[in-house]
Amino acid sequence: MTNSIAEIEDAACVFIIGSNTSTSHPLIARRVLRAKEKGAKLLVADPRAIQMSHFADVAVNQRLGSDVALLNGMMHLILKNGWEDRDFIKARTEGFEELKETVAAYTPQRVQEISGVSPADLEKMSEIYATRRPATLLYTMGITQHTTGVDNVKSVCNLAMLTGNVGVASSGVNPLRGQNNVQGACDMGGLPNVFPGYQQVANPEANAKFTKAWGRPLPDKPGRTLPDMITAMSEGKLKALYVIGENPKLSDPDANHLKHAFNNLELLIVQDLFLSETAQGAHVVLPAASSAEKDGTFTNTERRCMRLRQAIKPLGNCLPDWEIASRLATAMGYPMSYRNAEEIFREMAALTPSYAGMSYERLGIDGLHWPCPTADHPGTKFLHPVQFTRGLGKFHAVQYQDPRELPDAEYPYYLTTGRMFAHYHTGTMTRVSPALDREQPTGYVEINPQDAFKLKVREGEVLVISSPRGRIEAPAKISPEMLPGNLFLPIHFGENPTNVLTNSEALDPLAKIPEFKVSKARVEKLVE
Amino acid sequence: MYRLVPSVCSYCGTGCGVLFEVLDGQLLKTLPLKTHPVNQGKLCIKGWNLHEFVNSRMRLQSPLLKVNGRFHDVTWNRALQFTAEKLKGIIEKYGPDSVGVLVSAKITNEENYLLQKFARAVVGTNNVDHCARL
Secondary structure, three states, rough: OOOHHHHHHHHEEEEEOOOOOHOOOOHHHHHHHHHHHOOEEEEOOOOOOOHHHOOOOOOOOOOOOHHHHHHHHHHHHHHOOOOHHHHHHHHHHOOOOHHHHHHHOOOOOHHHHHHOHHHHHHHHHHHHHHHHHOOEEEHHHHHOOOHHHHHHHHHHHHHHOOOOOOOOOOEEEEEOOOOOHHHHHOOOEOOOOOOOHHHHHHHHHHHHHHHHHHOHHHHHHOOOHHHHHHHHHHHOOOOEEEOOOHHHHHHHHOOOHHHHHHHHHEEEEEEOOOOOHHHOOOEEEEOOOOHHHOOOEEEEOOEEEEEEEOOOOOOOOEHHHHHHHHHHHHHHHOOOOOOHHHHHHHHHHHHHHHOOOOHHHHHHOEEOOOOOOOOOOOOOOOOOOOOEEOOOOOOOOOOOOOOOOOOOOOOOEEEEEEOOOOOOOOOOOOOOOOOHHHOOOOOOOEOOOHHHHOOOOOOOEEEEEEOOEEEEEEEEEOOOOOOOOOOEOOOOOOOOHHHOOOOOOOEEEOOOOEEOOOOEEEEEEOOO | EEEEEEEEEEOOOOOOOOEEEEEEEEEEEEOOOOOOOOOOOOOOOOHOOOOHOOOOOOOOOOOOOEEEEEEEEHHHHHHHHHHHHHHHHHHHOOOOOHEEEEEOOOOOHHHHHHHHHHHHHHOOOEEEEEEEEE
């Protein structure tokens, strides 16, 4: 997030696009409702009529994968009506002329043809977002999990910059991170191209710095992303995989293809709390301590680094992940001897400029927002107040492109995926929780009442959903939240493994994110 | 002995402050941290039940090694020796880029730091990624 969670309350407009906020981030949804109570206008754009849509001043259901067209259409109207922030554009940005030229073609009529959003709604949304400032924009995987994921993100940034909604309190472009420490995993260099603090492995200076600190020559060629690793596994180029706290066999696209790739491995090491689907196929399984059983820090979606404290002893013979990693490194001939998590934090902070001013003592209970470069720096609530990381903010003129798959005669439905309120990811943590299991014990396929009528299917009857990759079964959940011709499957259930249907070849060319949010599918009633 | 231990929820990326309620070394319940700047004393259904997965009977408790298709409990030394030898063999035979390490959005910063250091300095590969896209 460019801004922090508390700031949402004081926005004059909140625009939610591609985020089922009340389900996936309930305590952020609370801030949105607070903002409404204080007089903010709420805009919600989502292919489903989600709970937040019912609270919205304007709610639209854009067709799956049509976000670029919708956002370009908003910018078209903002420019046509002179609602843009000319001072901000002049002082802080570049590339405005190209953007203007591109969005000129996105007339309300054309946007309606692509996205199904009416010109009247588009006009209302554009006016509210551009004229009620500060406006904050919230999004999640509904924006990113597309072959055009990067284009979608560029488009939301364009919209925020066009209206001067960056670098000001309660504004900004705010991706809500889905996992407790996904921000931290990225910050710590858990990516193929960067060291901690986004220092490029290919940059000779950064590489020399870490080579010196770690006492070993380090590779300078960026490595493989997760989808590339899976391709390399099926081609027999990647022989060993070390998986920590992750269940790719259920979470990654095209499960059947994935099974084949995993079978090719000579060594699969899985480090986890549970014997997940992925761990079951491992050669060796290392039992890890849970977050209640160790010290350390997490960095949340607003870049706030916070301490967790050990509450109880690790269960059985479990060890914290840092201790397992240290022991394994030592066994490999690279001695690591950290006495506690704090020692590792100090080593990391000394090498990572955005964390350099942090210490366990300073973090206390509330934590600190990065960047926090020095020991007397108070942390940074919102980014880019004076200039962007690269200097001027660049408008990227983006043309709309269809998702990789559109429905056809054989597969006439749109299929999309997401979370349920009581569950989390592949369910390894939530499905073993009695209270959460009682709330939502099974998966389902959500379908519009008209479609259910056509299929002569009643609530709870089993449907067979198929795509070019495979087929699964799931009980029908008939719901007016779905548009006709659209299906929704939650991602949490091994017995209705949604990712048998999704496409591992439809990736964003730059971010390599799979297009989980749009597949084509067929649906039939199960004939026994 | 009864203790309240401040910590952070490990479900979504919001990062709500929690208090773990501990009695005689047993984790009893999860409570919201009243003064926390993120959640201000509130939690969602997952947060209120955070302790349940920690106490689950399904948790792994010992390192497992697969022999002839079946898992067996082994000591840490045995498991780590096996892993280190196998990894070293693969690195020698096929080079460091034949190894991939998936770090995690679920573990701490310290652990992510150490595991990417393990991949880059010990194995010698930049094949490091995690589930950020999922």
